[in-house]
Amino acid sequence: MAQSLDEKVNEVFATATGPYVSFIFSNFPGTNYPWIVAWLVIAATVFSIYFGFIQFRAFPHSIALVRGDYSDPNDAGEVSHFQALATALSGTVGLGNIAGVAVAVGIGGPGATFWMILAGLLGMASKFTECTLGVKYRNEYDDGTVSGGPMYYMVKGFAERNLPGGKFLAILFAIFCILGSFGGGNMFQSNQAHAQIANVFGDYPGWITGLVFAVVVFLVIVGGLKSIARVTEKVVPFMGILYVGTALIIILMNFDQIGTAFGQIFEGAFTGLGIAGGMVGALIQGFRRAAFSNEAGVGSAAIAHSAVRTKEPITEGFVSLLEPFIDTVVICTMTALVIIITGQLMIDPATGQVILNEAGTAIQTADGSTGVALTSAAFSSAFGWFRYVLAVAVVLFAFSTMISWSYYGLKAWTFLFGEGHTKELTFKVIFCVFTWIGAAASLGPVIDFSDAAIFSMAVVNIFALYFLMPIVKREMHSYLSRLKSGEIRKFA
Numbered sequence: 001m002a003q004s005l006d007e008k009v010n011e012v013f014a015t016a017t018g019p020y021v022s023f024i025f026s027n028f029p030g031t032n033y034p035w036i037v038a039w040l041v042i043a044a045t046v047f048s049i050y051f052g053f054i055q056f057r058a059f060p061h062s063i064a065l066v067r068g069d070y071s072d073p074n075d076a077g078e079v080s081h082f083q084a085l086a087t088a089l090s091g092t093v094g095l096g097n098i099a100g101v102a103v104a105v106g107i108g109g110p111g112a113t114f115w116m117i118l119a120g121l122l123g124m125a126s127k128f129t130e131c132t133l134g135v136k137y138r139n140e141y142d143d144g145t146v147s148g149g150p151m152y153y154m155v156k157g158f159a160e161r162n163l164p165g166g167k168f169l170a171i172l173f174a175i176f177c178i179l180g181s182f183g184g185g186n187m188f189q190s191n192q193a194h195a196q197i198a199n200v201f202g203d204y205p206g207w208i209t210g211l212v213f214a215v216v217v218f219l220v221i222v223g224g225l226k227s228i229a230r231v232t233e234k235v236v237p238f239m240g241i242l243y244v245g246t247a248l249i250i251i252l253m254n255f256d257q258i259g260t261a262f263g264q265i266f267e268g269a270f271t272g273l274g275i276a277g278g279m280v281g282a283l284i285q286g287f288r289r290a291a292f293s294n295e296a297g298v299g300s301a302a303i304a305h306s307a308v309r310t311k312e313p314i315t316e317g318f319v320s321l322l323e324p325f326i327d328t329v330v331i332c333t334m335t336a337l338v339i340i341i342t343g344q345l346m347i348d349p350a351t352g353q354v355i356l357n358e359a360g361t362a363i364q365t366a367d368g369s370t371g372v373a374l375t376s377a378a379f380s381s382a383f384g385w386f387r388y389v390l391a392v393a394v395v396l397f398a399f400s401t402m403i404s405w406s407y408y409g410l411k412a413w414t415f416l417f418g419e420g421h422t423k424e425l426t427f428k429v430i431f432c433v434f435t436w437i438g439a440a441a442s443l444g445p446v447i448d449f450s451d452a453a454i455f456s457m458a459v460v461n462i463f464a465l466y467f468l469m470p471i472v473k474r475e476m477h478s479y480l481s482r483l484k485s486g487e488i489r490k491f492a
Contacts, residue, residue, distance in 0.1 A: 024452035036455045037287045043297050043462040044122035047129050050469060051476065055124030055321045061483070062318040069490045084308040085319050086237070097327065098243075098394060099192045099372035100289045101335040105345070106363055106370055108285025110261070111268025113336040115286025120328025123296025124321040129465050132317030132472045133157060134302030135310065148306020149408075150177075150299035150461050151415040157468045169464050170415070173299065176456040177412035178427075180300065184450035185405020186431060187438025189398035192372045194439040196394040199373050200387050210439030214432040217399070221406040221428055239396045240331070242389070247334040250382045254341045261340045288451065290332065294324040298454055299461035303408045312488075314479040317472065339378045406431050
């Protein structure tokens with residue numbers, strides 16, 4: 001009875017979202033290349049060049065800002081630079097790093113890792129652009145709270161530049177942001193959390209996990225952003241250290257295989273190493289999963305960063321560019337290395353190429369696992385007890401991501417329908433219903449809908465960023481010149 005409820009939920013959900021997903025991931029005519037991946041890659045490259053590869057030039061100053069060296073406690077805003085980064089990271093460092101990387105490597109082979117790293121480095125410039133605008137055009141209220149994000153910089157920024165269409169773009173983005181909060185920020189998290197719990201303790205109906213998550217998430221999100229920030233600033237560093245520390249130990253235990261692993265990554269990136277789709281398949285999977293993981297260009301993080309205490313919008317742009325680096329370049333790479341080094345991907349000893357499944361759509365794994373179960377198998381091969389630790393980490397990752405995305409979705413909801421306790425409560429209840437649906441549905445339809453909703457946000461957001469990036473450049477030059485002259489000084 002309970003299991004059939006899961007199946008029913010899955011059938012209804014897959015049928016309802018199928019056409020939407022198909023459009024978002026349709027290919028350029030005559031190719032196997034999805035147009036949405038190109039949209040993200042081109043934007044990240046344009047921003048990197050336009051701002052003179054600011055992600056590398058400003059890296060040391062970004063660290064100083066997170067430490068609080070330049071923080072004035074009297075500035076407007078709700079949270080510190082570190083809390084804003086932790087809240088935004090809790091929305092990005094999550095199951096995309098654990099399950100998403102496994103999906104990418106399982107389909108695109110080791111070479112997908114290279115493209116993931118490149119996407120992370122380029123995405124730092126996208127994040128810098130959107131988060132600067134998020135702070136610059138935020139609404140500051142008398143009670144000390146703020147509302148910001150793409151909805152606000154589309155309306156105000158376009159008006160400032162005398163450009164039409166800002167309001168329309170803002171409404172469109174807000175709709176997609178709400179869908180994204182239901183999908184990637186919620187359903188995917190509860191789905192994979194249930195998968196890992198069932199993997200450890202035995203199979204049981206997903207709706208039970210969904211119900212428990214829905215209740216706990218609801219209890220936290222009714223407290224507002226400060227409540228969310230207090231939770232995430234403690235949870236994110238703890239689970240990040242736990243996960244990265246264990247990955248590092250496994251990599252060092254297999255030190256002699258690191259060179260071979262990177263050889264597979266580079267060879268797979270440029271030759272395809274015999275995987276489905278060849279080099280293009282590895283590239284698409286790498287960029288697709290990186291974009292889902294770090295959300296650079298999506299606009300979601302600009303909502304969290306806009307609440308920071310500062311009078312210099314560009315400072316939060318500098319802080320935010322650390323996100324894709326931590327999320328994708330460091331954590332995603334470690335996950336991929338552990339999967340490759342522990343021999344989870346089946347390789348033909350005669351040819352040195354990976355072995356595909358019967359359908360030819362993915363790589364055969366040691367025990368047939370995919371998604372979060374593949375990562376769990378990789379870690380557990382070194383430490384048998386780690387699947388229990390990973391179950392805890394997955395639950396924490398999923399939980400922190402859901403509460404952060406509930407805030408993103410809420411801000412989009414109030415932009416469309418206005419502020420007010422009843423309106424906000426309505427959104428929070430709907431959000432928790434989707435938490436339940438996500439755990440009950442199967443991974444395929446959930447991950448497709450999650451990607452489609454989040455990438456829809458990126459289409460609208462990046463279009464707006466192209467028109468607003470001269471404003472960011474002006475802010476950047478002003479701040480850096482004042483920093484160089486000593487006008488901007490340290491407070492700590």
